[in-house]
Every structure is written in C-alpha cells, then in structure tokens.
Amino acid sequence: MNFYWAKDTTYLDTRLDADQLDRAKYAEFLTNYLESFSGSSQVFNLNAEWGAGKTYFLKRWCQSISDVHPATYIDAWRNDFSDDPLLTVVGEILKTLEKYPNTKVEKNRATALRTTGRFLKQATPALIKGVVRTYSGFDTDGFKLEDFDDFSEKLMSAALSDHSKKSKDLEDFKKVIKAWLKEATASGRSQLPMFIFIDELDRCRPTYAIELLEMVKHLFDIPGLVFVIATNTEQLQHSIKAVYGQDFDANRYLKRFFNRGFTLKKPRLSDYIRSRRSFYAVASGFHTALMRTGDGAICMQTEDDISDSLGSIAEFFQFDLRTTEQWLTQLYASFLEEKNKNKYFWLCLAVMSAIKLHDENSYQQLFHKSYQHKWNDKPGLEVVRSTYSDLQVAAGDSLKKIEFSVTPKHLGSQEFDNGTEFDGTLEYKCEVSVLAFIIQLVSFFDERQSFNKHSSIAEQAADVYRRNEVDTWARKSFCVNLAMDYFESQIGTKKINYCSLVELASDLE
Template sequence: MSKPNKLKKCLQVEIDAADPFKNDVLDRKANIEILTQFITSYEQSIVLCIDAGWGQGKTTFIRMWQQYLKNQDIPTIYFNAWESDYTDDALIALIGEIGLVIDNLSGEDKSKAKGFFSTIKNKIGYLTKDASSKEWLTIGAAFGSLISGGRIKVDKIAEFTANLGASLAKDQIEKYEKSKQVLFEFKQALSRLAECYCGDDDNKPLVIFIDELDRCRPNFAIEVLEKAKHLFNVDNIIFVLATDKTQLGHSIRAVYGQGLDVNGYLRRFIDFDYLLPSPVKSDFIVSLSKQLGLNKYLNAPPSQFPVYNYTLLNILKDITNLYKLTLREQEALCNILNIIVRTKNQLTQEEYTLLFFLIVLKLKFPDLYKSLNKENKRNFIYKALENINSQYTFTTDNNTFHLESLECMLLTVIRTNLYTPDEKMIEDYVNTYDFDDEKKQKLINSLPIVGTYQSNILSLLIIKNAIEFSSSFRLD
C-alpha cells in the first residue's frame, strides 16, 4: 500500500557550505562574484545597500554571499537588525555581534582580538545613548534636596541654578573633549580588531551584513544607520545593508516628517546602492513545486494543448511571470495550491488554470478577488479580463496559447448561448482592447477547445471556496 501524501511547507533555501550556489535557482552567482570584486577593491570603509522590495530574496542573497565570502577566507558577520530591535541601543547590539565571533579565531589573533574587544567595551559607555543619564539623576537628587516639607527654597534654587549653569558648561566642554578622544580610541581599537579577523591580507576586509533593517522600528533603523556610518567608519570594515529602501524611507519620514528628502538623507549614510535584479523569470516556482511534491500533479500535459505539449507547470510559470510575483508571493501561491490538491477531489486541467489565476488575484488584488460572487459575475469577469490585459507590456512574451484560453474560459462564464461559445462576445472583447489580428486569431482558435469545458460562475465559486478553505491552515 502506498503511503499517503504528507503536507509539506516551503522551506528556506538551504545554503550548502561547500557550494553556496548549489540551490541557486535565481542565478545569483554572477551578481555575488561581481559584488565581491567590488567591495574588495576598496581600501577604506564603505556602506553598500542591496536594495530590493519585499519578498525578492534579499536574505537568501546575502546568506549565500556570506558563505561565498567565508569560502574565500573573507571574514563576515551577519546582524539581523529586526531580531535585535528589542534592545535600547543599536551600538551595543552591533558590538555584541562582533564579540560573538571572536571564538572563531585561533592562536595569536584570538588573543589580540579579545584585548581590543575589551578596550572597545570600556569605551562604549561614553558613546551609548544613556551615557549622560546618571549625571542628570545626580542633578535631580540635588534639586530634590532643596524642597523641604513640600515647600520650595526659592533663594537656594536661584543660587543652585546659577552655579549649575557654569558647572554644566564646563562639564560639557570637558565631556566633548573626552568624547573626541574616546571616539578616536574606539575606532582605533575597532580597526585593529577587524585586522585580527582579516589577518595580513589587506584585500580581505571584515564584511558586516545588516539584514531586515526595513522591518525595524523607525528610531532603531535610523540609529543603526548612524552608528554604522559614524562609529564604524574605519579601515578594514565594509557594511552591506539588505533592505527595501522604499520601506526604509517610510520609516525615516515617520520620524522626521513627510516632507523630508529621503534620498538626500540616505546619501549621508549609504555610499553605493545595488538594485537586486528581479527574479520573476526564474525557475523558482519549479523548484518550489518539486520541494512540495506538486510536480507530479502539474507535469502532465493538459489535454487541450496536446499539440503544444504544454504542462500545467508551464502555465503556472507563465502566469507567475505575467503577474511578476515576488518570491514570497510564489511561496504563498504554492502553499495554497499544496493544500488544495490534497484536500479536494481531482481537478480538471481547465480548473487548474482558473485556480492559478484566482490564487494570484487573492495575493495581488484582494479586492477584485473578494468581489467574485453570484450577484456580481458580469462585473467581476470584465474587471478580471481588464486586470489580465493590464499586466501586458511591450516586453511581455505573449506567444503562449494558454493565456488566450484563460481569457476565453472567463468569457464563457457570461456567454449568452449556453451551448456554443459566443464569437460576437470575442469580437466585442477584441474591439474593447484594440487587439491585433494575431491576438484575435488566438482567441478564436481557443473557442472550440474552451467550448468543451462548461465554465460558469458556480465553477469559479467552487474554486474560490477551496482557496478560502486553504486559508484556514497555518504553516509555521
């Protein structure tokens, strides 16, 4: 007896220590090799930003890059800013991460590193946000002594504040002079510590990756940027930020106001931006389907495309590319699909195509997806068709037969003749979007095939109910 299918969930891409690109379905190797050459060509400290939107694979990219650098004997540190967001001071969190990797060193380098790290810890008290809080507690206690029995000694307070003003001015000057010296010694110790990680090779800086900055509290995100640029701006250290700069901009405006020039502000901290190439035309969806065991459902050629030998997985890839689904959205789509194929009776090949489309609407256009109901069928179909055509660009490869088939399936939901596809409806559809003759012919050629499938609003609602059922599951 065959074992029942087990429900799986999408897993993070495994980074193989020996070959970090073993599972590189996004073809990131060339990007990482070029960036490595770029950062090792600089003698001074720089801050490089890897900019990409939510769900575009930033974390996997820098984890893969980190392992690649390790294999090149280039020292690295990974700092997840969001996981450290609970701390009160970003500087302490950053220094803590640096200290954690000292034990990875050996011999004389390890001994030296511990000495420099001890110096850094002694200096850090002067540089943290709470460094001056104790003096104000002392002042507050002294001020409180001038209040007796609920009565304020006015003459004493006047004398105290006059002396306090002169004393504070003197203290502030002394503290400023002290802080400059402390900062110099801090940076010097930090640079020497980085040398311990790097060895004698000047072309091997300490690379500190900062991830998830755009998910942090606005104040914490800004503080990480400030500390990275001002306090860690020393030889032998390179910072790589992986963040969505658009989202980071929202965080910065939340602190400094909506009128702030975010790009100008970020130029103070970020030396170079690298826009991570979009992965939408990759085989990531194929890799996910294999990982979840969906490929056996999706690799059979659909019966309506025997001449084209087109599989359901091909259709899924093309719809994914048409709608430019992010990696996270592709994972969400596969998770929903994974549940449906295991909890619903066998779907027809036409229903799979409609299922792919409705899941995409749920992920990308939830308002349109929610509008699907019996009372709104005609309006939903027209808006759905409009949505499909809004995705096409001049660069879109429209040389695929199934997309016209999908459009015709949707049109048959509102066809006027129950038994024969309405060519007049196709004609109106073509005129609405001013399609060329090639597109029109593809639609007409699809009619006889689609006509064998009785698509209606009920079939769409059944598929929608299956999608909603899948939403009741939680995959941790």
C-alpha cells in the same frame, strides 16, 4: 572563497536552496569590487524590492566569503526591539573577531566594551547624574535648579568635559577594532576587509533605522570595515519621511550614508517559480500533478510549460517575488490531497487564487453571487475589463499568454463556428491570454452571463489583443471552452468547491 551555489546548503540554521537565479556571479563581482577598499571604510547599499531574495543573497554571500574575510550577518528587524542599535552591531562584530585565536581577545574585548559603554542610550540617565554629581558637587536626588544660580555654568562645563571624554573613547574604540582586525588577518588565514551584512533595515521602526545608519556612519568609519546594508530603498525613504515630514528629501539624505549602491535585479517570474522548492516538491508530486488535470483531458507538455504559464499569470497581476511565493504555496496546499489532482482544473485554481491575492474585493465580486449585485447589472466582461484595465496595459501582450493542450476524448464530436468538424480524439494546443481566460472563468461562475462560448469569447479575445485573427482565436477559444465544459460536467453544480479550495486550500464538499 566558494561562489558555487548550485547545491543546497545551511547557514545560521537557515536552509538555503541551490541558486536557480544565477545570482552567485553578482556576489563574486561585488566581493571583488569591495575588496579594493580594504584600506578604507565603506557603507554599501544593496537595493531590492520586498520579496526579491535579499536575505537569501546576503546569507549565501556571507557564507561564501567567511573562509577568507571576517564576515557577519545581522538581521536588523529581529533586533529592533532594543532601543539601541549599537548593542546589536558591536555585539556581532566582537563575536566574529573573537573567533580568531591569535588575537588578544580578552584585552580587546574589555577595551571595546569600555569605550562603547559611554555611547549606549541606556547609560545616559546614569551618566548625567554622575556628571552633575562630579562637577557640581551636589547630589541630584531632590535637586532644584532654582537653588543654585551658577548651576547652568557648571552643567555646561560638565557637558563639555563629558564630550571630550566621549571623543577620546570613540578614538580608542576605533583604534582597538582596527588593531584587532590587523591581528585577525596577520596569520594570512583571513584578509581585510571585514564584511558586516545588515539585513531588513527597511522593515524596522523608522527611528531605529535612522539611528542605525547614523551610528554606522559616525562610529564605524574604521579602515578595513565594509558594511553592506540591504534595503528596499524606496520603502526606507518612506520611513525617513515618516520622521522628518513628507517634503523631506529622503533620497538626498540617504546618499549621506551610502558610498555606493547596487540594485538586485528582479528575475523573470517563470524563472523564479522554477527555482522554488515548493514547485518541485517530489514528495507531493506538485509539478507533475499540474501536467495532467481533469482526468488527463487537459495537459501541459513539460514542466517548463507549467512554470511559464504560472509566470504569465504572476506577471499579469504584477506580483512581487514574495507574493508569488505565497501564491505557489497555496496552490501546493490545494493539491496535497490525491482526489484534487484530477477533480480540479489547476489553471482555474491558479487564476482564482491570483485574483484573490491581488484584490480580495474583486475576487468576491467575480465569484460570489452574494456580492454580484455590486456589479450594478453591468455585463461581466465590462466588470473584468474595468477591474483589470491598468493591469492589461502594464502586463504587456508578451507576458500574459497561457499555453496548454486539450484532449476532449470524453466529449465526442464538436463543430467550430465556421462549420468545421472537430475530432474529439485529437489533441489541440491552446494559447489564450490571461484576461480572456478570466472572462471565461467569470462566465462559468455567473449564470446571468450570456456569453456565446464558441464565438463571442473569441471576438473578445481578439479585441483584447487588438487583432483581426478572429478565426484563429475561434479555434483557440474553442479548445479552452472544451476544457471548461469538461470540468463543468465533472463537478456539475458544485462550482463553489473551487471557492472553498481557493479560500481554505481544502475541498470541503
């Protein structure tokens, strides 16, 4: 087995990037654990939130063990157009076992199909007609129950007989799969157990998801079969409650189906950002474009500084991995055009795009004048605080820092509020909270605000952090404002360009 995931690969026509989140070790650990159940059947739940990389993990895991274990990957969501999950699971299992030439393929396949045919939902109407015709002696066409007093007795007898046949077929099906697995592993080229990976179950129709779990538990409790079912378990519980009612104990219900469970840990978002191909797209120069914006006046020292700052923003807004990927893709599109790389301050675009993804209504209120009457004349700072108060608490101070350097060479000499002269030829490192930066961004877009750019912002930032380091914050805030002054001077009154870029990833003016 090959758990070296440091290189890109392709599996099932899907490009899988190199593993930047060090998750191969989890697949190796779980494989070793599940191999111990080769003599029994297991249904294992891999739990992770939406966008946490379950599909990548399952496909890479399946590929890694397929040279030693019979293994197959099933996308349940792509197949829930069918009313019967049995068709999907049986089809994939047979397709995998047929790859082993030392097995009695035709005989095993015919037996498996014959014995499972009775369990297909599509076959039920025809079976009922056949049962009635066989055991009652009457044709069902034009049949009326009131014509036959003894019909109920005969139908019950027929149903019991059919149930007996189903039980025998079920045992025959399990025997043929067990024998087929034994044949497939007899040569030593592969070994038990066989792994069946089922993905995206939580995205399926609730009834389909429940039927698949029931079917796996009752039809496939075959020694040598291990099912790994990936779900957002919390979301799956909501789906179950949609069928059985909100008071239904969905958590206890799921424990009936899963023997074991494992939660795929969510990575730090800065690490996730570093792992994305869009971030390191060499052709576009995306990551290098972000290192210097505003004609070089605003810069980041390293690529890790950029990913850490982006990660701080994403953590502040409590993005999951999928939302983070959408956000990165939009930023990537924004900097495809060469003219945008110096014209726009990437940090403003990043924060504005994040606000829009987080809450469209808040974005409209903060940056579009036609919506600002909804503020009810409240100061912009209060609007920002009321909008993001919960986020402010949840994110935590350690997760909402942005660091960058400012070289305001175009602005000449300036003074701090304490009278100290600032030499515009030097580079100053700036650290600011996400919330404080949002406050400044709003003050730039809203002409009604009367924020004193060189003192009150520092006091507000100090209040946000509950610190008394006003002078320290003044210096940091001063650097931020020089950066804001610079991009304001570059674009003049065309502030709406930022909105155009955020909304369409295109500079329309």
